[in-house]
Amino acid sequence: MISYTVAAGIAVVVAVVLDLFILRTALVRARAWWAAYSIVVVFQLVTNGWLTGRGIVRYDADAIIGSGRIVFLGDGRIVYAPVEDLAFGFALVLLSCSLWVWAGAKAGAAHPRKG
Amino acid sequence: MSSWRHLSYAAMLAFVLLGTLPLHHYYRLRVFRQPLRLLAAIVPVAALFVAWDLMATSAGHWRFDPAQTIAGRLWGLPLEEYAFFVVVPLAGILTFEAVQAVGSQRRHVPPTAPPAPPAPPQGPTPTTQDGSPKAGPR
Numbered sequence: 001m002i003s004y005t006v007a008a009g010i011a012v013v014v015a016v017v018l019d020l021f022i023l024r025t026a027l028v029r030a031r032a033w034w035a036a037y038s039i040v041v042v043f044q045l046v047t048n049g050w051l052t053g054r055g056i057v058r059y060d061a062d063a064i065i066g067s068g069r070i071v072f073l074g075d076g077r078i079v080y081a082p083v084e085d086l087a088f089g090f091a092l093v094l095l096s097c098s099l100w101v102w103a104g105a106k107a108g109a110a111h112p113r114k115g
Numbered sequence: 116m117s118s119w120r121h122l123s124y125a126a127m128l129a130f131v132l133l134g135t136l137p138l139h140h141y142y143r144l145r146v147f148r149q150p151l152r153l154l155a156a157i158v159p160v161a162a163l164f165v166a167w168d169l170m171a172t173s174a175g176h177w178r179f180d181p182a183q184t185i186a187g188r189l190w191g192l193p194l195e196e197y198a199f200f201v202v203v204p205l206a207g208i209l210t211f212e213a214v215q216a217v218g219s220q221r222r223h224v225p226p227t228a229p230p231a232p233p234a235p236p237q238g239p240t241p242t243t244q245d246g247s248p249k250a251g252p253r
Contacts, residue, residue, distance in 0.1 A: 001174040007167065032218055036211040043134065043206075047127050056124050056183045063176035089203075092164060096204035097211045100156035107152060 004063040008084040011091035019094055023102040033097060037090070044089045045079045053080035123183035124195040128202050135206040142216040146209060156208060161200035168192060168200075 002010075019027050027033035051057050053070065059082055061068030066076025066083075076083055139146060146153060169190055171177060184193035 001170060001176075004171060004176045007171070007176075011167070032215050033211060035218075036207070036214040039210055039214070040207055043131070047131060050127050051124065054123060054180075054183060056127075056180050057177050058180065059177045060175050063171075063174075092160065092200075092203060093207035095160045095163070096156055096207045099159060100152065100208045100211070103152040103155035104149070107149070 004059070004082070004084045005065055008087035008091070012087045015091040015094040015098070019098040023098050025098045025101045025105075027094060027098050027101065033094075036097070037093060040093050041086070041089070044086070045081070048081040048085050048089070049079035051081070052077075052085070120183055121185055124179070124193060125185060128195060128198055131202050131206050135209045138209045138213040142213045144209065144212045144216060146212055153205075153208070157201055157204045160204050161197075164200050165192075165197065168196060 016028055019025050020029075052059075053072075055070065058070075059068060064076055064082040064084055069075055069077075070080055071077055072080060078086065138144065169192065172179075172191060179193050179196065184195055187194040189197065
């Protein structure tokens with residue numbers, strides 16, 4: 001199987017393509033989404049630091065950029081977590097918000113409130 | 116002590132919920148009033164990421180510490196891991212909606228009022244959040 005590094009990169013591309021071209025929600029061009037993401041990413045670093053720093057989740061050295069050592073910063077890690085996790089989290093939150101907005105717009109189109 | 120240690124992962128999920136659920140009340144969001152829309156957003160994403168998770172775990176990309184998770188397993192993943200893919204998308208959506216609510220307040224317009232409506236809407240109070248300003252495809 002492809003490494004986590006590659007999979008995480010693909011996830012980001014898939015999420016952005018869906019947002020821009022398939023669902024056409026264009027959140028990556030919306031200031032509000034980036035404001036939300038900037039809050040989310042701080043909390044991701046904290047909570048993911050908990051998961052990875054304590055070794056609740058452990059990564060195989062062959063699947064990530066880093067060597068597999070659990071360090072606070074460096075060796076492919078940010079706040080204990082592999083940098084790949086940032087891409088993973090970005091894709092997860094972007095896809096969720098994009099689908100949320102898309103489903104809302106769709107509901108609005110099905111029941112148009114002219115007005 | 117060891118019993119608490121089993122809740123290490125669950126504690127992280129509780130922390131995320133404690134940090135984001137109050138946004139719903141505080142900013143008078145309407146996320147939970149649209150359960151189908153919420154399901155439409157979360158279910159596909161959760162399914163996709165659980166599939167990835169199952170493949171990655173079986174490929175050995177990552178593993179979970181049995182001492183820091185509750186005992187339950189489904190297809191080899193801790194139950195917390197499934198909850199993660201519901202809790203985190205929900206937290207993301209609540210944060211996004213809260214940010215939009217703050218933005219609307221700043222502009223001193225009712226939340227997500229459409230620009231210059233030609234006629235007042237009929238019926239009950241005009242609803243707000245659905246189809247928020249930056250929401251529509253453009």
